[in-house]
Amino acid sequence: MMTATELMGAKAYDAQGHYVGKVREFFVEPAEQPNRVAHFLLARGSFQPLVARHDQVAAIETGKIELNVPERALHAYEPNEGWLAVTKDLLDQQIIDTSGRKVVRVNDVDLTEQRTNGNVELRIAQVDVGLPGAVRRLLQGVAPQGMIRGLQNRLPAKTIRWEFVNLVEPDPLRRLKLRITHEKLEDLHPADLADIVEELSPAERQGIIASLDEETAAAVLAELDARLTTQIVEKLDPEKAADILEEMAPDAAADLLADLPKETSDELLEEMPGQEAEEVRELLEWDPATAGGMMNTDFVFVGDKSARDEVLEWMKEQDLNLDQLDTIVLLDGSAQFSGTVPVARLLLAVADQQLSELKMEPLLSVQPDADEKDVFELFDKYNLRMLTVVDEDGRPLGVITVDDVVSKLLK
Amino acid sequence: MWSRESLEAMGERWTERVQKVRDAIRPFRRRIMLFLAVVGPGLIVSNVDNDAGGIYTYAQSGAKYGNAVLWSLIPMTIALYVSLEMCARMGAFTGKGLSDLVREEFGFRVTFFLMAAVLTVNLGNVMAEFTGVFWASEALGVSRYISVPIAAIVVWVLVVQGTAKVVERIFLAICVVYFAYVISAFLAKPEWLIALLHLLPPQLMRYVPTIKPYVDVPKFDASYAVILAGLVGTTIAPWQHFFLQAAVVEKRVSPRQYGATRNDVLVGSISCMVIVFFIIVCTASTLHVQGILDVDNAGTAAIALKPLAGKWASLLFAIGLLNASLFAASILPLSTSYVVCEALGFESGIDRKFGEAKIFYALYTALIFIGAFLVLVLGKFANTILLWSQVLNGFLLPAVLIFVLILVNRKDLMGDQVNPRGFNWVAWISTIAMILLTLVVAYTSIHDLFAHASN
Numbered sequence: 001m002m003t004a005t006e007l008m009g010a011k012a013y014d015a016q017g018h019y020v021g022k023v024r025e026f027f028v029e030p031a032e033q034p035n036r037v038a039h040f041l042l043a044r045g046s047f048q049p050l051v052a053r054h055d056q057v058a059a060i061e062t063g064k065i066e067l068n069v070p071e072r073a074l075h076a077y078e079p080n081e082g083w084l085a086v087t088k089d090l091l092d093q094q095i096i097d098t099s100g101r102k103v104v105r106v107n108d109v110d111l112t113e114q115r116t117n118g119n120v121e122l123r124i125a126q127v128d129v130g131l132p133g134a135v136r137r138l139l140q141g142v143a144p145q146g147m148i149r150g151l152q153n154r155l156p157a158k159t160i161r162w163e164f165v166n167l168v169e170p171d172p173l174r175r176l177k178l179r180i181t182h183e184k185l186e187d188l189h190p191a192d193l194a195d196i197v198e199e200l201s202p203a204e205r206q207g208i209i210a211s212l213d214e215e216t217a218a219a220v221l222a223e224l225d226a227r228l229t230t231q232i233v234e235k236l237d238p239e240k241a242a243d244i245l246e247e248m249a250p251d252a253a254a255d256l257l258a259d260l261p262k263e264t265s266d267e268l269l270e271e272m273p274g275q276e277a278e279e280v281r282e283l284l285e286w287d288p289a290t291a292g293g294m295m296n297t298d299f300v301f302v303g304d305k306s307a308r309d310e311v312l313e314w315m316k317e318q319d320l321n322l323d324q325l326d327t328i329v330l331l332d333g334s335a336q337f338s339g340t341v342p343v344a345r346l347l348l349a350v351a352d353q354q355l356s357e358l359k360m361e362p363l364l365s366v367q368p369d370a371d372e373k374d375v376f377e378l379f380d381k382y383n384l385r386m387l388t389v390v391d392e393d394g395r396p397l398g399v400i401t402v403d404d405v406v407s408k409l410l411k
Numbered sequence: 412m413w414s415r416e417s418l419e420a421m422g423e424r425w426t427e428r429v430q431k432v433r434d435a436i437r438p439f440r441r442r443i444m445l446f447l448a449v450v451g452p453g454l455i456v457s458n459v460d461n462d463a464g465g466i467y468t469y470a471q472s473g474a475k476y477g478n479a480v481l482w483s484l485i486p487m488t489i490a491l492y493v494s495l496e497m498c499a500r501m502g503a504f505t506g507k508g509l510s511d512l513v514r515e516e517f518g519f520r521v522t523f524f525l526m527a528a529v530l531t532v533n534l535g536n537v538m539a540e541f542t543g544v545f546w547a548s549e550a551l552g553v554s555r556y557i558s559v560p561i562a563a564i565v566v567w568v569l570v571v572q573g574t575a576k577v578v579e580r581i582f583l584a585i586c587v588v589y590f591a592y593v594i595s596a597f598l599a600k601p602e603w604l605i606a607l608l609h610l611l612p613p614q615l616m617r618y619v620p621t622i623k624p625y626v627d628v629p630k631f632d633a634s635y636a637v638i639l640a641g642l643v644g645t646t647i648a649p650w651q652h653f654f655l656q657a658a659v660v661e662k663r664v665s666p667r668q669y670g671a672t673r674n675d676v677l678v679g680s681i682s683c684m685v686i687v688f689f690i691i692v693c694t695a696s697t698l699h700v701q702g703i704l705d706v707d708n709a710g711t712a713a714i715a716l717k718p719l720a721g722k723w724a725s726l727l728f729a730i731g732l733l734n735a736s737l738f739a740a741s742i743l744p745l746s747t748s749y750v751v752c753e754a755l756g757f758e759s760g761i762d763r764k765f766g767e768a769k770i771f772y773a774l775y776t777a778l779i780f781i782g783a784f785l786v787l788v789l790g791k792f793a794n795t796i797l798l799w800s801q802v803l804n805g806f807l808l809p810a811v812l813i814f815v816l817i818l819v820n821r822k823d824l825m826g827d828q829v830n831p832r833g834f835n836w837v838a839w840i841s842t843i844a845m846i847l848l849t850l851v852v853a854y855t856s857i858h859d860l861f862a863h864a865s866n
Contacts (some may be wrong), residue, residue: 091518091519092514092515092518092519092522093515104756105514105756106756107519107756129756134519134523134755134756137518137519137520137523138519138520138523200506201505201506201507201660202506202663202665203505203506204506205506225663227663228663231663231665
């Protein structure tokens, strides 16, 4: 076990035992191997810095590296975007800990030695984000090794295994070259991911959102603070932004577009497929402080004469968002609003029961121009989870769910 | 008679008109909201600046040298604006705090020592705030052994309870008390023309024949240097730079909204200096003219408010001082532990539970209670604490400014937002001036120390 701080400044000797230079930086080449230290940058005074490849290293001990080739076999150093510089790109930088779901700063990097036929390779095992790493960074080269180790052992360790480390690189080209993907982030809950993204700088934030798949990006944007969301969407490539908007619920998309400058929101609506864009456009017409501005046009409706089993069968065939569905809207013969049925009532009803017999009392609905305060009062008074918005002819336009109310109240 | 149709038509036209007005107002309303969302940090940062240490230093310099220190205000305003603007700009364009940037670009060790210095100097500042509480309570006839511990506990609880934001606004509102100095300055009827003349360097003005007889030229000796260093230290404090940049980042000021933030910083810097001008003129025309050259307790400092408040002067002074001290004492320890923890990678923030952010809470608690404790123990040397906490700020400031200047000129961080050349000149000149001032103070104080020792 060795750390990046200990490796820095180690003296390198070639096969003949001649001094070549000190380790000033070392690199991982993720395109080849995700965790192997692939290159060592050796510098000596004003000479041109040289690079030793991993298979040119015969032995590594504290403060000393022995090469298995003569000095002239080493190449001159040339910067390479595909190399991850451990001290420059990793030490002191923020990374995402995908297992602990948070943003942390790297204090040190722990390396393990691995012997392969005739040479020694270093591999990154974990990053140190706790006190031991901090102590080493502070005291390395000032206090004796033994003392530092002794001190470190007494402190609580806080490390993150390398496979859970997600680097944050704002430059998309560099990200590609370093093989940084955000697949692991896509497995996190959108709300957790949103918390992480909020802690990063704007450029880093942009980089992460741009590289997530559209569905995850949409879910994360819906969780973010409105000011952040607009900042991010404005800077995204319009095509990508439109794809993300398409994945969002129409009311969330409309809220987002309402905060953007007119030209940008028009441009994005142009990019979106016709029907979705139409829905969002209609929602945008409403003042955000009214029922129309809060409603979602995506809702489940069935005829009030249909039987319980018919409806269940029909629901199975549809691609519904089951996590969010808890109330169904009923329409009468003339397509007018006739009531709502909670899914739980549907579950417990007998097979051929008509839906109109299951509906909630009293029959509640609002017009789209109703003030948001009236909406809040209705939710509070009747303990609603969902409220239907109808037009002048009593035809349902959309629904307001309790989470719309909660997020509105929190603003 | 109105027909039903005409009524309906009228109703429709009316709704249309209302809608039109609404549509016209909407973008405007959004713009105002945006402005309010962005503005604030600059004003707060300069207002907190007029804290106990500040008021003491201004009063002391006005009493001791009268108008002869006023010339330093204009260069100080420029230096304050220039240095704060750089931090605000870095916050808006990198989206990272100052301590984060130092850590990422200069590594752990440099950051550690910088943070250790910030912690020490800010402990000094916290002590100055509690000295303010001590003085205020003394003026109100309450023992410091009661007032200081209560103040410490109140501040600690307020912030941990998360009510800090509300309290901050109240404090900011009571800051109006500073205007007492403005009014008092007018009532003291100073020679305004002469005071204004002193805004120009007296060292140059004395060569203008008609003005010469009115100009008060100070002798540039050790105590004058200490006063100048104290003035600079209290108006341009290192913690402000960390606080401002962090606040700009937290408010998520985007590059497009940066113009509003810059104006906020400009207004903040100028308003801070206007208040300083009046405090100094006020003390100069009340204390200095009476031959009271040393402000060594609240009673003396309150005399400056006599023209306004008469026998209520000391009450007014005490309220102002108490407010300023509590305001700063509730912001300083919090922002200090925040900055230090962020830089060294410890969990931080009052939204975290105690167990999650132990070091953060430990630092925060230690700053408040050690500060309060030391003030109680060293109560006798209150004015020394006040002045020296400001001088210590002056010591740390050049170091912080050098970091700021290096970072703000980095193309890879700031792109085309690096400093313009003229800006760099002003910034470097003020930094070097502060270093020189610091060296003079360090030299004279060591000299004094040995002089005392040999006596």
